[in-house]
Amino acid sequence: MTTTIVASPNIVRVYRNLFVNRLAHTLQSPAPDRETGRYYYYRPKRGGQPEPLTLDTIRRHLEGELTFALYAINPRTQRCRWVAIDADYDNALEDLLKLQWELRQDGVEAALEKSRRGGHLWIFAQEPLLARDCRVYIYNLALRLKVPVKGRLADGIEVFPKQDQLALAEFGNAIRAPLGVHRAVGKRFWFYGADYRLEDQMKYLLRVKKISAQELTEFVRGLEMPPEFVPQKYQPASWDPALHGREFRILDHVKVRRKNGRNYWARCPSCAQQGRDRSCDNLAISVSNPRLYCCWAGCSPEMIRSALGCPIHRKGGR
Numbered sequence: 001m002t003t004t005i006v007a008s009p010n011i012v013r014v015y016r017n018l019f020v021n022r023l024a025h026t027l028q029s030p031a032p033d034r035e036t037g038r039y040y041y042y043r044p045k046r047g048g049q050p051e052p053l054t055l056d057t058i059r060r061h062l063e064g065e066l067t068f069a070l071y072a073i074n075p076r077t078q079r080c081r082w083v084a085i086d087a088d089y090d091n092a093l094e095d096l097l098k099l100q101w102e103l104r105q106d107g108v109e110a111a112l113e114k115s116r117r118g119g120h121l122w123i124f125a126q127e128p129l130l131a132r133d134c135r136v137y138i139y140n141l142a143l144r145l146k147v148p149v150k151g152r153l154a155d156g157i158e159v160f161p162k163q164d165q166l167a168l169a170e171f172g173n174a175i176r177a178p179l180g181v182h183r184a185v186g187k188r189f190w191f192y193g194a195d196y197r198l199e200d201q202m203k204y205l206l207r208v209k210k211i212s213a214q215e216l217t218e219f220v221r222g223l224e225m226p227p228e229f230v231p232q233k234y235q236p237a238s239w240d241p242a243l244h245g246r247e248f249r250i251l252d253h254v255k256v257r258r259k260n261g262r263n264y265w266a267r268c269p270s271c272a273q274q275g276r277d278r279s280c281d282n283l284a285i286s287v288s289n290p291r292l293y294c295c296w297a298g299c300s301p302e303m304i305r306s307a308l309g310c311p312i313h314r315k316g317g318r
Helices: 009-019 055-062 092-105 131-145 198-207 213-219 269-273 301-307
Strands: 025-028 068-071 079-087 111-114 119-130 158-160 174-176 256-260 263-266 283-286 293-295
Touching (some): 009 055, 009 079, 009 198, 092 119, 119 131, 269 301, 293 301
Antiparallel strands (some): 079 119, 079 158, 111 119
16 A cells, blocks of 8 residues: 655755755656656746745645755855766765765765665755865865776766756756656655655754854865866867768757846757747857767757757767
């Protein structure tokens, strides 16, 4: 028998105070994509405008009606209420426990949440913390413990926030909000350390010691981001028209709806093919380098190019 979960107004408020640093969010699609079988995330809109996260949305998330993802950074302050370390590879839990133990040596408590393939480690703040300092602290810790980091390696931890700072119109990267139901597996993942009831989980999270801005400042004093984790500047690959023909340009194939921040925004061709993105702004294209583009609903470059009839040809393929 499935137990009905009810999120009281107090639980909803506690959850908001712990996890919500800005009202921008994404929703996980309630049904899988017909072609890929994946449950993509999208930014909800009403009347063409982004719909802010509400207490009712949080309640529905906790009661399992929908699932949303949170952004770490508030671009007005460049600060975060939490840091999350996501690990979903072989031996991921072993690395998260290693990080959790080492954090404890600094007096930092971290709450470990189960996930589909590994876990998420959450650090909470007494007051919002500078995103850059959060990243410097965790990346130096991972380097010292020889914990793999995704990006540098194919498998490894991902640290949220993923950016040091954001422009006002930017969002950064979202992570699935805790204690909701993951639509892909129809399962709720709990924090270790408390009974599997919302009330007990909230009481546990409130007891977890929160890190102060002054403590974090001391932890990162004299530290910089390790050079191996600093993204390299993008260098466009050389292109010989005589060998490859005319270079693919995404702007030749889509209609730009608006320019906001560092990006152009247009309808994603893959979403359009599936009858989605009716607001025509899922596709972000870098203004400074239009070779860089990303669908916020999760469509891959291969899916976008295929929808345009310009498939990506890999080396060694036909």
